[in-house]
Amino acid sequence: MKNIKIKIVALLLIFTAGSCDYLDVVPENVATINDAFVDRASAERFLATCYNYLPNFGDPWVNPGIGAGDEVWFNEEIVESSFSSALIARGLQNANDPYLNFWDGSQRGKNLYVGIRDCNIFLEEIHNASDLTELERKRWVAEVKLLKAYYHFWLFKSYGAIPIIRENLPIYTNTEDVKVYRDPVDDVVNYIVELIDEAMPDLPERLISETLEQGRITQPIALAIKARTLVTAASPLYNGNTDYASVVDNRGIALFNQSYDESKWQMAADACKAAIESAHAANHSLVTSYTTKADISDTLERECVIRTIFTERNSPELLWGSTNFTFSQSYQRMCVPLLIQVTSSNPVSQFYAATLRMAELFYSKNGVPIEEDLNYDYQNRYELRTARTDESDFVRSGEQTAILHFDREARFYANIAFDRGTYFLDPTYYTVHTRAGELATKRNQGEFSATGYFVKKLINPNSAINTNTMLAYYEYPFPIIRLGDLYLLYAEALNESKSTPDADVYEYIDLIRERAGLEGVVESWEKYSSNPSKPATKEGMREIIKQERLIELAFEGQRFWDLRRWKDAAKYMNKPIKGWNIGGKGLNFYNVTTVYPQVGDPFSTYDFKDYLWPIRYNEIIKNPNLVQNPGW
Template sequence: MKNIKHSITVLLILFTAFSCDYLDVVPDNVATIDDAFVDKASAEKFLATCYSYLPNFGDPWINSGIGSGDEVWFNEEIVGSNFNSALIARGLQNTNDPHLNFWDGRMRGKSMYIAIRDCNIFLEEIDNAPDLTGTEKARWIAEVKFLKAYYHFWLFKSYGPIPIIRENLPIYTNTEDVQVYRDPVDDVVSYIVELIDEATPDLPLRLSSEAIELGRITQPIALAMKARVLATAASPLFNGNTDYASVVDNRGISLFNQSYDPAKWQLAADAAKAAIDTAMAANHSLVTEYRTKSDISPELERECVIRSIFTDRNSTELLWGSTDFRFTQGYQRMCVPLMIQVTSSNPVSQFYASTLRMAELFYTKNGVPIDEDVDFNYVNRYELRTAVTEESDFIRSGEQTAVLHFDREARFYASIAFDRGTYFMDPTYYYVQTRQGELATKRNQGEFSATGYFVKKLINPNSALNTNTMLAYYEYPFPIIRLADVFLLYAEALNEVKSTPDAEVYEYIDMVRERAGLDGVVESWANYSSQPDKPTTKEGMREIIKQERLIELAFEGQRFWDLRRWKDAENYMNQPIRGWNINGAGLGFYNVTTIFTPSYDFKDYLWPIREEEIVKNPNLVQNPGW
């Protein structure tokens, strides 16, 4: 819109979500749109501004996918008024001033509509930058189109139907035209996909220099996100959800489709397969190796492989990651338990606690759920057992811990730290001690695990301990999407498309399981499960794929969104948050304790629009229940 060029001031960004040099550049002292595009350097700064609205994925207080659900829990002493995701998990979302408000940028949410506005300005004005090559211009336009699509998607998965902002309104627009409507779900999804499709051909297959360009959009990123968008749209929350039949605007337009459309799963499957093929063409692959500094067992090496998938800064599996390394440092300080005597009074925070529910989620060593494994002592899982020498890779020999912690798959040991468990930081073995008065219990205000568990997955095996600061940080990009995620999306979509599961459905889930040291689903269930035929039916395989996603992507910020799109959140998030008795002396620690009883209602599937916005614009329909 050329009419606005001399009439509005470019929004100045106070900070950016990236730490690498390229994306740290933002426009400053820009008086008009003309100044923002006077030359290539100025236009490139505006490009960085478009990137700067990306959510801070690595900040657990801001990334709703991490703190707003049921996989981690923070003790009451640490949760303050600015710990917005944790407050949502405690049922404190509201319409007066919603937490993590990405609609209009309040309560630690960035305004996605301001982000979209600036993307529109870039797309409208980039032709005015005189010294750009055609290739540069095409790539920058493609990047901004993708970002515009992603900002719409972030709003969509949070709020459901949203107003589509195809272009900015002129400043002389009358009041009625400013009062926009929410667009129906299918229209929103179609527009997001349209933007991604327009962007993809002009994006690079790989970055020419990750040192300079880390965080910029590539074809594998765009296609992987397209697969995620379409899988979300095909899922029960948005595909024929009759629970939202009453959501109709004042024009009489229904905002949710009321008829289930199986063709949406085919679109998701096609998108996932295209993303996989493109990622592999760009030399992405599942991580299957770890270069150890010491002589360790194959079992412990497998644990290190799994930990390095998430935390290796050069992971071949990472398609897109947040490049603000400050947050991965903060995560590590929150996650790692104190395991050595230190001189510092504040070496760790150690309050990033896995829930007992997550400890029970992972499979047994036989690759099936703990309540299905015919060889696992599920009934007595909270009783004590003494570890022997052969088990010392994962549990300290001669020590007692819960039966629950024995004979589990590698991803369990790579993801969760528990009392008397081994904690390997190459090349040194450490041990976790969480009983009352021991090292990994409370030190200062708020510095303790509420459940007695810690999240190990976020700590790279190459991190190191020392007696001063405790942890020498190993920096890495916080993953936004990785290849295994797309494999599992493909398996999920194929299972929904086919009448019964077949070899192709099994293939992509089995590749992920093989990396974890597990047999394929058919073999594992036939040999060890009390439900041996489960993988042979669509319904049974759906349940298996869901659990596989919850395990493989645990603590990565996906569980929260998956449970919502599957309409499973009410079943999971209304269950008590439990852990061990952290105040119990000695073996009294091993009494299961309820820490919090959440209340998750139907309304919580979609977040509220702030009430003031509804008052200002009566054309907006509030989400049900709010």
């Protein structure tokens, strides 16, 4: 009877009538879950399946953090029905059949409730693996608890209040008990933290083998997930957001707390500090050096340092990388502009376009926003000037390009490739040519940048090109969490927990700025900004920290989620997507053009409803206890 019960529970989907593919967990012709835990090898396959529900972070079509926002834009010729994140960016999210539906696993979303269910099965049955050591058993249980916590976290940041699934329902559960309720946001957050705290003692500080265990959860990863969860919960979207006052279920329970609680920021700060200390103890550190094959200047070396923060396979800054979906050659091809004549008909795709908005985001070389810099010609930034010889590390000497591309911080040149800009692939220097008819313009259907910009950050300097295939790219696990992210989360949480920013707030943001070759926040604003007292106030420092995060974590899949939790998404998403005139020959290229008209397009207006995704309409019909998110 027990085996029958377990089998049925394993197949039961609380939120959908579909079925689950166990991948390689249950051998062919074996009928019960008990057989999946008959020995260590079988149990380890089930452990791998629990990991398999992690989102494909390196896939721009299914990671909303990459394609559903405003930092990259894909041209209209390449976007089709399967490019779910790009369709969300165009305002086409809907309740009938939501894109990237992680609630019940449709439209290229993974069914995270099935993932949670499988985690529960693992926790219930792992004791049956007879040849598993107690030390291994404890570690595996801790890993699965963390995965379960992370799946709840992903659902939380996507949908807000969600049903907490502490354990699987027994087979004898009646129909009404299956119709679960969404739990209030504060309860969800507390449960995620509870799971993490339970798991922490049995997780390793570092992986035993970086080669064999890459991607598995450690203590620094667990504490970083806790920090992200608590920062998200303390942020304006969830902390005293009165927009959700009407979200009350049929029991009369409010799903979003309407009272702002400053103590949530202190809890978040404490969690960030603990995560940083754990990472340091495990020998994680900021990337600050790069070994080059060529004799290059200090400024170009700094650019290479910044490019390898994200793209180095064994970066000391990387806490957790996605090994179930690396940022492979096929995806890197989208980012690289055609730099040389090639013989292959399709060596590059070159349609992963950075937006003009992102090009304007990065600081001036003085470390302040270009619109604030007293020495920056902001009003004439779209006009042209000729590059000097001493600027050849970033712009080809003697060539004309926009003033916008001169006198910028190192992170600008490390992140974005632009017309007449230098593109260094160690040890060779290339120049980007994007004006109509030139190398990096349209070749085949959909193979062009919609804005005239490309994302350089995702390409390691040790990648190489050749005249035949142009495919010798340096692959790496797509980073999920890195130490620099934690530093900035800590600075943000500290600032919000204090009445006035102090040295502790400045310390961690200044460590990030120092690596970028910039002076500290206070010094930079005093010397160069039209608003020199900005870092002295909580509000001013909040604005600085936000921009620092948007710059430092650009193109890493974080901007989309940050803009949502800050309730800033509408401020950005309702502006047109702009770039250069990619059809313009010669200097006619340098006319700012609207690529996609967000404002005025009835399908693209970012509304407060877009801060949380809809639960599929059919799920609401099947389970009336699941109150829908507002606006859907």
